[in-house]
Amino acid sequence: MYAVRDKRGATGDNRAMAVILIADDHPLFRAALRQAAQGLGEDTRTLEAEDLDGALAQLQADASVDLVLLDLHMPGNHGLAGLAAIRAQFPQVAVAVCSGHDDPAIVRRALDHGAAGFIPKRTDMSTMRHAIAAILDCDVWLPAELRAALDGSRPDPADHDLAQRLTRLTPQQFRVLALVAEGLLNKQIADRLDVQERTVKAHVTAIFEKLGVRNRTQASVLLRELSLSEPLVDEPTQDGG
Numbered sequence: 001m002y003a004v005r006d007k008r009g010a011t012g013d014n015r016a017m018a019v020i021l022i023a024d025d026h027p028l029f030r031a032a033l034r035q036a037a038q039g040l041g042e043d044t045r046t047l048e049a050e051d052l053d054g055a056l057a058q059l060q061a062d063a064s065v066d067l068v069l070l071d072l073h074m075p076g077n078h079g080l081a082g083l084a085a086i087r088a089q090f091p092q093v094a095v096a097v098c099s100g101h102d103d104p105a106i107v108r109r110a111l112d113h114g115a116a117g118f119i120p121k122r123t124d125m126s127t128m129r130h131a132i133a134a135i136l137d138c139d140v141w142l143p144a145e146l147r148a149a150l151d152g153s154r155p156d157p158a159d160h161d162l163a164q165r166l167t168r169l170t171p172q173q174f175r176v177l178a179l180v181a182e183g184l185l186n187k188q189i190a191d192r193l194d195v196q197e198r199t200v201k202a203h204v205t206a207i208f209e210k211l212g213v214r215n216r217t218q219a220s221v222l223l224r225e226l227s228l229s230e231p232l233v234d235e236p237t238q239d240g241g
Contacts, residue, residue, distance in 0.1 A: 018136050019064045021047045023055035023082075024071035024098065029121060033069050033098070036128040040136075052076030052085070059090050067136055069119070072099040072110070079227035080113050084163075085178065087114040089171035096135050104149040106228060107142070111150075112159045113166075113226070117141035162225055168210040176203040177211075181220040 018040060022033045034046050047062065049055040053076050059065055068086055076082065086095050096117040097110045107118045117135045119128060120143060127143070134141040142150070169177065172193070179189045186204065190197040204216070213219045 017043070018066050019045045019047070019062070020132070021049065021055060021058055021062075021065050021068045023049045023052070023068055023074060023077075025050045025074040026071070029071075029098075032125065033128070036125055037069075037132055039125075039129045040133055050074070052082045055082070056085065056089065059086065059093065065090075065093055067116075067132070068093055068095045069098050069132070070095050072097050072101075072106075080109060081178075081223065081226045083110060083113050083115060084166055084226055085174060088166055088169055088174040091167075094135055094138075096131070096141070102143075102146060104146060104153075107146055108150055108153055109156070109159055109228075111140070112155045113163045118143075118146060120146075158225070162222065165211050165222075169207065173203050173207050173210070176200060177207050177219060177223060180204065180207070180216050181223045183220075 018037070020037045022030050022037070024030050024033065030048055034048070037046050038044050047058050047065065049058050051074055055068065055070070059068070070082060070086070071077065072080075072083075074082075083095055083097065086093065094116040095114065096119055097107075097115045098119045098121060099106075100121040102118065102120045110118060117131060117140055119131050119141070123131065123143065131141045166174070175193060176189055179192060184192065186197050186200045190200045193200070207219060208214065211219060211222055213222060
């Protein structure tokens with residue numbers, strides 16, 4: 001599923017090789033995550049981004065990233081769109097969602113869309129370090145209370161179907177889809193991505209076919225289904241969460 005295990009060898013103990021991207025707009029919580037990650041080994045390398053565009057740029061520039069610690073509500077990350085974008089464009093990278101809100105329904109949706117774990121922002125440093133280590137070892141990590149709340153739950157059929165359809169898109173097709181959802185025309189998308197307009201037209205045709213939609217409006221509505229029912233904003237806690 002992810003490349004992490006192969007980089008660590010059979011034992012999974014060589015965590016010094018981990019490269020972790022911390023994507024969060026709160027400096028205090030980035031510092032807490034950085035401290036937890038660097039506690040895994042002296043050579044653990046951390047990168048940081050303050051918004052979704054920055055995170056995607058970091059992933060594009062550095063193919064060695066093993067894990068993204070993704071703030072669910074940072075700028076540019078509309079609902080689960082950021083998670084879906086990273087999973088579609090960089091499928092080899094694990095993504096753990098971090099949030100100050102741990103509604104089991106939201107956690108269920110995040111897992112359905114490929115999250116490798118959910119770390120509440122109130123998590124203490126020791127547990128946070130354990131969570132990151134577990135995810136790097138290819139386990140799905142949830143705090144005990146959330147695991148109990150989700151025990152026996154099944155993926156929502158609509159979310160499961162949407163996640164499956166989105167995984168059919170190539171990274172470039174997902175970028176085109178996101179720009180279509182912003183209302184850009186083919187020529188504008190071509191200029192944004194520095195490709196020819198006929199290339200964009202070909203991508204749009206393929207997107208419609210893979211998603212089972214007939215027009216740009218339906219494709220945009222489908223992507224907007226990744227939004228959450230309540231647009232929450234994380235507030236940093238006293239310990240940086």
